[in-house]
Structure formats: C-alpha cells, structure tokens
Amino acid sequence: MINVKGLVIAERDVGESAKSVTLLTGAMGCIEVYVRGGKKSKKSISSTQLFCYSDFSLEDKLDSRGDIHYYYNSSEPIKLFYNIRLDAKRAALACYFAELLLFSSSCGDGSGEVMRLTLNTLYMLDKDVDDIGELERLKCVFELRLLCETGFRPALVGCHVCYKHLCPEMHFNMKTGQLTCPEHTDGVDALYDIVFDEVQLFAVRYIALVDQKQLFGFKISEKYLEWLSGFTGRFVEYHFGKSFDTLKFYKQL
Template identity: 50%
Template sequence: MLTFMGLILRENDRGETSKSITVLTAERGVIDIFVRGGRKSTKNASSTQLFAYSKLCVEEKKNSKDQSMFFLNSSESEKLFYNIRLDPKKTALASYFSELLMYIRTEESGCDEIMRLTLNTLYFLDKGDRDNELLKSIFEFRLLCEAGLRPALLGCSVCMAYEADIMHFNLSTGVLECDKCCYNPDSIYDIELDRTMLYIVRFIALTEYERLFAFKISERYQKKLTAFTERFVRYNLKGKFPSLDFYRLL
C-alpha cells in the first residue's frame, strides 16, 4: 500500500458507480487512480473531487504490460480550495492549469517543485488577493521551466551582455541576443524584450519560491507578459486547451 499527497486534476466516470481521478503527486508525477464506487459512495467524495489536495492511500498493481495501475483504498482531504469553485472565472483558470499539467504529464519522481508551484498558485487564486492574469502568467512560464524547458536568460548568447535597451528572445532556439548581435530580428520566433520585460521574465524563471508571487506589474506590462507566456506555451506544447478559451470568454 502506498500513501502520498495528491492534487486532483480531473474526474472521469467509469461504469455506473465508479470513477477515476487524475492526480498530481510529488512522488509519481501525474497518475490515474481508480476509485471503486466513487460516483455513489460519499466515503471519499470530498477528498477526490476536482482541485482537492488530499492524502491518498492506494494499492499499486501491474497489468499484463507491466504498467502500474492504482486503486484507491482510502483518502482524507487536506485543502479543498473551496473559493475557486464559487467563481466561474477562477474555476476555468484552475481547469486550464490542470490541462497544462496533464498535457505535460510528468510520470516520474522529483515533481516537488511542480507540486509546490501548483499549490502556491491555487492558494493565491483561492485567496483572491493576486491578479488572475499575473497568476496565470507566472504558472505558465514557471511550469514549463520546471518541466525542463527553462530558456537561457542570463545574457546575450553572442557577446554575453547581461542586458540592453532591447534584447531579443528566440522561441526556436530558447536564447537571448542583444539588439546588436541579433541575427534575424524579423524572425517569426523573435520576441523583443525591453529592460523591464527582461527583468520580469528572468524573475519568474529564476527566483526562489518565497519571492515568486510577491510582485506586481502595471496593466501595460501585464499585457506584454500575457502575450509572452502564451506564445511560449503555444510554441513548446502545441496543444489545444479548451479551458483557456472558456476563461477568455468569461
């Protein structure tokens, strides 16, 4: 029997009475857990609902292909992020975060930082004292950084200049070039960053978690940051995320 903490990212019906849940864990990454009678029984109802952060006791079995299958034995909720469910826009945004996590679907150990990022983001979304768009941008960019897609942001890849009035970030190569060294500023993959935007992008990618959510930016720079992080996600993941479209409609 295995016991770990998990965040419920999705619920799926299985048959007439059961369901499966997709769960983010620090120990195993994103996994699916079968919940017998989960649609009818109230025993594990609150602890296995969407966005619940719960202590899960599961049985691991191997199928004919030697793949792990998990079956819930018992569960206990730790945090339900109740206020997110009261706001359709927050629910849509949290669902978008879940879609990103499931698309990346890291199935390995060492997901502590991704778990920490996700819980911190949901905490501030639930609390309601941070701008939703800023939370979205932080989560998008830092998640991909933690998933192994952190770009080279320490300086110009040619002359090693730390900053300039205009720096160019190339989505294709993942590197910075200063305005003087930029080989192809007209590339479809090029994003211009002024000094402030470069600082913001570096801060999100590199700062420690104790400081990650402790900043604010102007509406002007939030629009630039939203455009940057969404382009970064689209280029690297190339997926479709219905919850993001729904969030934009609200």
C-alpha cells in the same frame, strides 16, 4: 499499500457508480487512481473532487502485463481549495492549469517542483481574488514557470554571444530560448524574434529564475501585464504545439 500526497487534476466516470481520478503527486508524477463506488461513496467524496489535495492511501496491483494499477483505499483531506469552485472565472483558470499539467511532460517525471508550483498557484487562486489583473498575473506565472520546470527554461542570464546582462533592448528567440544583444542580432530568425525592453526582460527573468518562495512577490503595471500575458501564452502555444480550449473558455468569461 502506498501513501502519497496528491492533487486531483482530472476525474472521469467509469460505469454507473465508479470513477477514476488523475492525481498530480510530487513523488510519482501523475497517476491514475480507480475509485470504487466513487460517485456515491461518502468516504471518498471530498478527497476525489477536482482540485482537492489529500493524503491518499492506495492499493497497488500488478496486472498480467506488468502494469501497475492504483485503487483508492482511504484519504485525509489537506486542502480542498473550496473558494476556487465558488467562482466561475477562477474555476475556469484552474481547469486551464489542470489541462496544461495533463498535457505537459510533468506527468511522467514526478517533479516535486511542478507539484510545488501548482499548489502555490492554487493557494493564491483560492484567496479572495476579485481583481481580474491578479488572475492574469497568476496565469502568466503558471504558464511560464510550468514550462521552465518541465524542460523549457529559456537562457535568460545574458546575450548568448557576449554575455551582456542588460541593454535597453534585448532580442529573445522563441525557438532557441536565447537572448541576443543588439550588436549580435545577425541571423535572428524574424519569425521567432521578440524584442524585450528592460521591464519586460525583468518580468520574464523573475518568473523563470526566482526561487519559488518569492515567485508571486512582484508587481507589474496593467500595460506590462497585458504584454506578459500575450508573451507567456505564446510561449506555451509554441512549446506545446497547440492552443487550449480551457484557456479560450476562461477568456470568454
């Protein structure tokens, strides 16, 4: 028997009465858990719904090939993120975050930072967020920081040639993740070259580098938020090599 805190990021029906859920955990990455009678059982119903965060007690069994399978035993809900499910736009954004998590390599390495980022973002999303700009801000933070925590953190401290920290314009290469000052832009691949002004650079640096405790503590104007959302969306598409249907759905609402 093992005990682990986990957040449900996917659920699937198995046969007529059972289901399986994917749990994001800080200690074990993503794990699949089989819930016997899961569709009807009152015992498991609140903890095994999408976006519920609970303390799970699981049975682990080895099969003949040496793979471990996890079975639900009991759970104690910690946070149900109930408000997210009450609002279509917020629910759609949370589904996009879940799809990113399932697709990202975070499912393999058990990163505590990914867990922390996800819970902190859902706590923000669970508050009364009526402002569409605030939802966009959460989207930008989650997209960029998730990539940072899963091995794609760009080198944003300064120009990669002369280490200059700040210029009115800095070139960012999407492919290499490096910054270049205007003096050293020779050879920048135009296709992957994005020019940051100082505000844009500050916003991207902040999200990528600040301690997670302060991650949501910045303000941004409507104009720059629109730019930032385009940038972080492109960053995700570039590194994951695909676009996400859940994002398209969120944008349509």
